Amino acid sequence: MSYLRFIFAILAMFSLHFAVAAPDDRFATLDKYLQDSVANGFSGAVLVVEAGDVRLNQGYGLAVRDAHLPVTAETLFDIGSVTKQFTAAAIMHLAQQGKLTTSMTLADFFADVPPDKQGITLHQLLSHSAGIANGIGARDFEHIPTQTFFARLFNEPLYFAPGEGYAYSNAGYSILARIIELVSGQPYESYVQSALFAPAGMQHTGYLKPELRQEPAAAGYLFGEADTGSTRDRYFADAAIAWPLKGNGGILSTLNDMYLWSQALQTNRILKDQYRQQLFSPHVAEDEEGSSHYGYGWAIMKTPRDTRFIGHNGSNGVFYFDFRWFPDEQSLILFASNAMVESTMAVPFYIEQYLFEQEPLPEFTRGLTSEIVRKSVTTAGNALHKKAVLQKTFISRVDDKRILNRAGLRLLDQQLFADAIALLSLNVELFSDDGNLWDSLGEAYFESGQAEAAKSAFKRALQLKPAQDCFWCENSQTRLQQLLNPQ
Structure with missing residues (x-):
């Protein structure tokens, strides 16, 4: 993907003392911008390094x-897919010990791998060029037995022949996490703690490290x-950590720990140069133009300044979470937020443009979806009342059926049933001829135990079935059968 597209797709035991540079007007301005953004919905933490300071x-x-509880540089954040580069580094650590090579295949580690996947190499998994499915449809906290998870994953069809393309795969990194366990004889987290985090001095990073239980952790909004x-x-x-997440996402860390990791990546302390450079080599193009490449757990591309960008969000x-390293410019931007709204993903890029290109810092905005959700969750009453308030306030501004559908389904995930139904029922009034929206509303009624309303919504969804490619029909039909023939 292009540089810009990447941006938008995309101390209990000892005290840390980092060298802090003399005051700089640029950073006073940046600090004030971030403070002012709090009133518009921003919460998070930012660390910026220039030339070691x-x-x-x-x-x-x-x-x-x-x-x-305020956010600080010691607040634990979920770093999401930035976890992948730890998994890649652990694979390189095993390679450095001679315990595996990146040319080894799935057949070297797993029995009963289907023929079409037996030749998939670790290199292909690391660089998202294996063609492995992104997952098996399971959620991050859905605990599936190890053997069952990988059997289901290996039975998923490939996106393309291994080595013949690029497709970002969370599940590919779950496979790598399992290989780390099989080769090291340790649980995934035990290995990354001993091989990576401890040598880097990172005492506030992990999944289930016991000490993390007592540390300040950000709630998500x-x-x-x-x-x-x-x-x-x-x-x-x-x-426990479920396999849909383990090794590909969700590790907890602080800005200070991630800064320690950035320093470790620039020395031979954990990985010798030849293994570190494999992490940062542009192995596979992420787009047809070849403007961005994927290494092992890292995206690599040129900035508008013709310098290297190595990072991941x-x-x-x-x-x-966004980890943005500019080795040619000796700079690093670390960014974390616990409340993702319209402007959140753009802020690290705004900071980069401000510092390197002297571009003004755009105003931080919540966006329409956040405004709608805020109005709903702060309005007392049932779904019907919430819907009436939303309709009066926002009806002239909602021109895309995806806005309310996506927001309603995410609220449903959190079991905020009245809010989900308010958004989804308003959506079917605004866009009444879309069967998928009726299926979403039916799901909200189903999950909240409103059987009759769910039946009506699912029936309407099926009445609006298109001539072909009805991606919601199977769910509507299954739910109707469950409602009509309860066990």
Whole structure:
């Protein structure tokens, strides 16, 4: 993908003392911009390094609103898919010990791999060129037995013949996490803790490291409004990390720990140069133009300044993390947020443009979806009343059926039934001829136990079935059968 497209797709045991440079008007301006953005919905933390000096390392807004707990550089954030580069580094660490090579195949580690996948190499998994499906349709916290998960994954059809294309795959990195376990004889987290985090001095990073239970962790705020709790608390409640997430996303860390990791990546402390350079080599083009490449766990591309960018971002739709390293310019931008709204993903790029190109910092905005959700969750009453308020306030501004559908389904995931039904029922009034929207509303009624309303919505969804390619019909039919023939 192009540089711009990448942007928008995309201390308990000891005290840390980083070298902080003398005051700089640019950073005073940036700090004020971020402080002012809090009023418009921003909460998160930013660390900026220039030529080895930490120029900014500050939290903004609240990590936990009910407790009035502020965000700091020591707040735990879910770093999303930035987890992948840790998995890639662990594979390189095993390679450095001679325990595996990137030319080894799935057949070297797993029995009963289907013939079309037996020849997939670690290199292809690391560079998203294996053609492996992105997942099996399971959610991040859906705990599936190891053997069952990988059997289902290996039975998924390939997107293309291994090595013949590029397709970003979360599940590909889950396979790599399992290979780390099989080769090392340790659980995934145990290995990355001992091989990577401990040598780097990272004491505040992991999934289920016991010490993390007592550390300040950011709660997530869906669309900047709906409290989803902290990922940390969910991990400890489950006491395990599910395979749909393990190794490809969801590791917890702080800005200070991620800065320590950035320093470790520039030395031989953990990986010798020949293994580190494999991480940062442009192995596979991410787009037809070849303007961006994927290494091992990292995206690599040229900036508008003709300098190297090495980075990765990650999000679960609530938290957002961005790791932006500019080795030729000796600069680093680390960005974390627990309340993803319209402008959130753009802020790290705004910071880059401001510092390197002297571009003005655009105003931080929540966006329409956040405004709608905010109005709904702060309006007392049932779904019908919430819908009436939303209709009066926003009807002239909603011109895309995806806005309310996506927001309603995300609210449904959080079991905010009245809010989900308010948004989804308003949507079918605005766009009444779309069967998919009726299926979404039916799902909200079904999940909230409103059987008769669910039946009506699913029947309407099927009445609007297109001549071909009805992607919602199977769900509507299955749900209707469940409602008509309850067990």
